[in-house]
Amino acid sequence: MSVQHHGNRHGRSEEARIAILEAADDLLAERGFDRVTIEGIAARAHVAKQTIYRWWASKTDILFDALIVDADEHFSSPDGGNLRSDLTDHLRQLVAFLTSTDAGIVWRALAGQAQHDETVAARLQTDFTSPQRDRDRAPFLRAQHRGEIAESADIDLAVDKLVGPIYYRVLITAQPVLPEFIDALVEQAVSRDGGRGPVRQIER
Amino acid sequence: MSVQHHGNRHGRSEEARIAILEAADDLLAERGFDRVTIEGIAARAHVAKQTIYRWWASKTDILFDALIVDADEHFSSPDGGNLRSDLTDHLRQLVAFLTSTDAGIVWRALAGQAQHDETVAARLQTDFTSPQRDRDRAPFLRAQHRGEIAESADIDLAVDKLVGPIYYRVLITAQPVLPEFIDALVEQAVSRDGGRGPVRQIER
Amino acid sequence: MSVQHHGNRHGRSEEARIAILEAADDLLAERGFDRVTIEGIAARAHVAKQTIYRWWASKTDILFDALIVDADEHFSSPDGGNLRSDLTDHLRQLVAFLTSTDAGIVWRALAGQAQHDETVAARLQTDFTSPQRDRDRAPFLRAQHRGEIAESADIDLAVDKLVGPIYYRVLITAQPVLPEFIDALVEQAVSRDGGRGPVRQIER
Amino acid sequence: MSVQHHGNRHGRSEEARIAILEAADDLLAERGFDRVTIEGIAARAHVAKQTIYRWWASKTDILFDALIVDADEHFSSPDGGNLRSDLTDHLRQLVAFLTSTDAGIVWRALAGQAQHDETVAARLQTDFTSPQRDRDRAPFLRAQHRGEIAESADIDLAVDKLVGPIYYRVLITAQPVLPEFIDALVEQAVSRDGGRGPVRQIER
DNA sequence: TTTTAAACGAGACGGTACGTCCTGTCTTGCT
DNA sequence: AGCAAGACAGGACGTACCGTCTCGTTTAAAA
Numbered sequence: 001m002s003v004q005h006h007g008n009r010h011g012r013s014e015e016a017r018i019a020i021l022e023a024a025d026d027l028l029a030e031r032g033f034d035r036v037t038i039e040g041i042a043a044r045a046h047v048a049k050q051t052i053y054r055w056w057a058s059k060t061d062i063l064f065d066a067l068i069v070d071a072d073e074h075f076s077s078p079d080g081g082n083l084r085s086d087l088t089d090h091l092r093q094l095v096a097f098l099t100s101t102d103a104g105i106v107w108r109a110l111a112g113q114a115q116h117d118e119t120v121a122a123r124l125q126t127d128f129t130s131p132q133r134d135r136d137r138a139p140f141l142r143a144q145h146r147g148e149i150a151e152s153a154d155i156d157l158a159v160d161k162l163v164g165p166i167y168y169r170v171l172i173t174a175q176p177v178l179p180e181f182i183d184a185l186v187e188q189a190v191s192r193d194g195g196r197g198p199v200r201q202i203e204r
Numbered sequence: 205m206s207v208q209h210h211g212n213r214h215g216r217s218e219e220a221r222i223a224i225l226e227a228a229d230d231l232l233a234e235r236g237f238d239r240v241t242i243e244g245i246a247a248r249a250h251v252a253k254q255t256i257y258r259w260w261a262s263k264t265d266i267l268f269d270a271l272i273v274d275a276d277e278h279f280s281s282p283d284g285g286n287l288r289s290d291l292t293d294h295l296r297q298l299v300a301f302l303t304s305t306d307a308g309i310v311w312r313a314l315a316g317q318a319q320h321d322e323t324v325a326a327r328l329q330t331d332f333t334s335p336q337r338d339r340d341r342a343p344f345l346r347a348q349h350r351g352e353i354a355e356s357a358d359i360d361l362a363v364d365k366l367v368g369p370i371y372y373r374v375l376i377t378a379q380p381v382l383p384e385f386i387d388a389l390v391e392q393a394v395s396r397d398g399g400r401g402p403v404r405q406i407e408r
Numbered sequence: 409m410s411v412q413h414h415g416n417r418h419g420r421s422e423e424a425r426i427a428i429l430e431a432a433d434d435l436l437a438e439r440g441f442d443r444v445t446i447e448g449i450a451a452r453a454h455v456a457k458q459t460i461y462r463w464w465a466s467k468t469d470i471l472f473d474a475l476i477v478d479a480d481e482h483f484s485s486p487d488g489g490n491l492r493s494d495l496t497d498h499l500r501q502l503v504a505f506l507t508s509t510d511a512g513i514v515w516r517a518l519a520g521q522a523q524h525d526e527t528v529a530a531r532l533q534t535d536f537t538s539p540q541r542d543r544d545r546a547p548f549l550r551a552q553h554r555g556e557i558a559e560s561a562d563i564d565l566a567v568d569k570l571v572g573p574i575y576y577r578v579l580i581t582a583q584p585v586l587p588e589f590i591d592a593l594v595e596q597a598v599s600r601d602g603g604r605g606p607v608r609q610i611e612r
Numbered sequence: 613m614s615v616q617h618h619g620n621r622h623g624r625s626e627e628a629r630i631a632i633l634e635a636a637d638d639l640l641a642e643r644g645f646d647r648v649t650i651e652g653i654a655a656r657a658h659v660a661k662q663t664i665y666r667w668w669a670s671k672t673d674i675l676f677d678a679l680i681v682d683a684d685e686h687f688s689s690p691d692g693g694n695l696r697s698d699l700t701d702h703l704r705q706l707v708a709f710l711t712s713t714d715a716g717i718v719w720r721a722l723a724g725q726a727q728h729d730e731t732v733a734a735r736l737q738t739d740f741t742s743p744q745r746d747r748d749r750a751p752f753l754r755a756q757h758r759g760e761i762a763e764s765a766d767i768d769l770a771v772d773k774l775v776g777p778i779y780y781r782v783l784i785t786a787q788p789v790l791p792e793f794i795d796a797l798v799e800q801a802v803s804r805d806g807g808r809g810p811v812r813q814i815e816r
Numbered sequence: 817t818t819t820t821a822a823a824c825g826a827g828a829c830g831g832t833a834c835g836t837c838c839t840g841t842c843t844t845g846c847t
Numbered sequence: 848a849g850c851a852a853g854a855c856a857g858g859a860c861g862t863a864c865c866g867t868c869t870c871g872t873t874t875a876a877a878a
Binding site for chain 2: 034168174
């Protein structure tokens with residue numbers, strides 16, 4: 001295990017790489033996306049700007065590196081044996097990730113920037129949204145495999161109904177996503193007459 | 205009837221105001237949010253930078269002005285006599301607004317920027333999200349008044365379930381929001397056993 | 409004695425004129441020429457910018473108005489009966505004017521600006537330098553009239569030798585112009601072997 | 613031998629430095645001091661504004677750099693063996709410098725600005741006036757050394773009398789400084805009965 | 817007596833330049 | 848070869864004044 005150096009001919013400095021990612025993270029949390037600058041990162045990481053430009057194309061590129069590592073690690077897929085339990089578990093993990101982790105802060109910044117920049121949108125799709133969607137579908141797939149739900153079930157629609165309201169609260173209305181809210185979403189997804197509860201037609 | 209002013213004590217130049225809003229709109233559509241600059245707006249509107257700074261605090265402030273006018277005008281509330289019809293109408297208007305209007309482009313830029321800037325988030329809440337939420341609730345309120353749904357119905361939850369998936373598709377997954385998708389959302393909201401359809405439990 | 413008004417068809421407001429001249433003077437003394445601005449003068453004089461532009465072409469134009477009045481009033485021509493006495497009197501007045509009066513501050517600013525701006529140079533020549541030169545020549549002319557000096561005397565050269573060193577000290581070396589210095593200049597001008605004193609050839 | 617640098621850790625770009633000084637010089641000659649702007653210099657020198665601000669504090673600071681080089685080089689001190697000859701030589705050089713060189717244009721602008729700005733005045737004193745005064749005194753010091761004039765001679769006074777009228781003509785009266793004028797000044801400085809000539813008392 | 821026109825305070829306008837910050841590129845000497 | 852350092856050309860920021868303009872008010876001479 002060789003120690004990393006400041007300038008050598010053995011490849012990039014791991015020391016610098018980590019310092020840059022941490023500086024970017026810290027600056028994002030402290031000052032917000034618009035005031036994260038390459039110069040600011042370089043200064044805080046005690047690194048030359050050129051070292052950043054050598055390995056990353058932009059500040060969003062740095063943030064993606066900070067995001068990906070954490071996102072994968074965050075989610076576990078404990079199989080609780082039934083759909084309700086698995087969905088509840090999963091959605092709680094999702095909400096925790098989006099609202100209570102450093103990676104969630106990064107994700108939110110990138111999701112914001114994706115609205116401005118098609119390149120960011122594309123990479124966010126590839127690096128986060130798409131794998132995340134696979135994670136979102138997993139409980140349903142397991143339920144199908146188990147025979148708990150029909151093979152014909154429209155899982156994509158079910159996922160949209162389930163996670164859509166969560167992202168909506170996080171990005172748009174800034175309302176907290178409480179356990180009861182998650183439960184209501186799950187209830188609808190699993191119930192025979194799903195989601196009927198709150199707003200159902202009065203029987204005549 | 206009215207004479208053109210070019211700056212005097214009786215108020216600002218309407219001519220300049222409109223030129224600035226149009227320039228901002230055009231630049232946003234052509235170049236994207238990050239390349240909308242005050243200097244660019246001033247140049248395109250044939251206006252002095254100071255005239256912009258005199259009346260607006262930032263480029264997002266300008267975009268809010270461009271947004272508000274259009275948002276109000278966009279939505280009508282035709283009372284179709286039943287909840288399903290009203291919701292369908294309303295959601296189609298919402299989707300059209302978000303995805304197919306100039307104002308929708310502006311809204312998306314501001315929603316993105318709101319993830320970076322708490323000030324923008326606050327104003328977006330006040331100027332768009334909150335009144336829009338009132339518009340989203342209106343069909344349910346009319347249905348309650350009609351006796352179509354129970355007084356105890358949790359309208360806020362119903363709205364989240366209804367519009368959440370739409371915003372999610374527009375902002376996150378970039379999937380088109382087709383009529384069938386809207387219909388599926390509405391179906392769940394109005395049905396006695398709402399949303400059961402695609403993913404329902406297999407009866408045992 | 410009619411009171412002056414704010415806006416009428418009988419000509420300009422004397423009140424405004426004086427307030428502007430005083431504001432210009434004050435700002436020059438307090439902040440220096442470069443920070444005298446039309447806006448600053450207008451604000452301090454509680455006057456509209458247009459009122460300034462109506463009557464003056466530039467800030468130097470205002471300062472000329474402030475200068476001229478005082479310059480004329482400053483100099484007296486008491487005839488002391490002999491050249492030495494008259495020159496001494498006159499030079500002391502000149503030095504006092506240049507270094508110790510409000511008008512002297514204005515003059516110095518305009519003399520400085522004249523180095524940058526040919527228009528200012530021309531007006532300064534007409535309004536100050538040329539009449540001042542007449543005042544400088546007066547003692548010699550009286551001495552000629554009296555028969556004290558020859559009709560053939562080169563008065564222009566004598567004036568240059570006399571006042572040149574004074575302006576030089578005021579504008580260039582920033583040395584004080586003391587009475588002894590004036591006396592030395594006068595001594596040379598009036599003596600049969602003028603100015604020989606300090607640096608004379610050693611007799612062989 | 614030397615490679616061109618365009619900015620690196622080993623110091624500034626000599627190329628940029630020279631381009632900036634030349635641009636400032638040219639703009640001063642073409643447009644006058646007030647229309648020399650940092651932006652104009654940057655544009656003409658094909659240089660970024662920041663490069664100017666990195667090395668100079670103001671436009672006068674740039675002009676000082678343009679002045680100093682030339683001033684030193686301009687003056688030679690040929691020892692003609694006698695005071696009259698040396699003074700004549702020296703004054704002709706001075707007049708040529710002030711009125712007929714690029715550096716003279718710069719000097720005049722700075723001398724003008726020194727009347728407005730104490731900082732400029734101080735630096736002009738240090739960088740030009742004071743060393744120039746040493747050059748002005750040199751002929752007298754050599755004459756003393758030679759025994760041509762007394763040890764007790766007041767050289768400072770003699771210099772004021774000699775150069776004062778020249779600066780006066782250049783800055784104030786805008787009269788040309790002709791050889792005859794120089795001769796008359798020198799004549800007075802060296803003659804036993806110096807300066808008596810033009811305006812002397814009529815013998816009684 | 818009423819009308820009218822000049823000068824006024826106020827302040828918005830299109831502009832120019834300011835001095836600062838950050839971008840992305842480059843060059844160098846060190847390790 | 849990668850690095851820290853940092854100068855470079857460039858572009859946008861937000862501010863200060865420029866000189867012009869229009870407005871509505873004040874006022875005394877002209878009608």
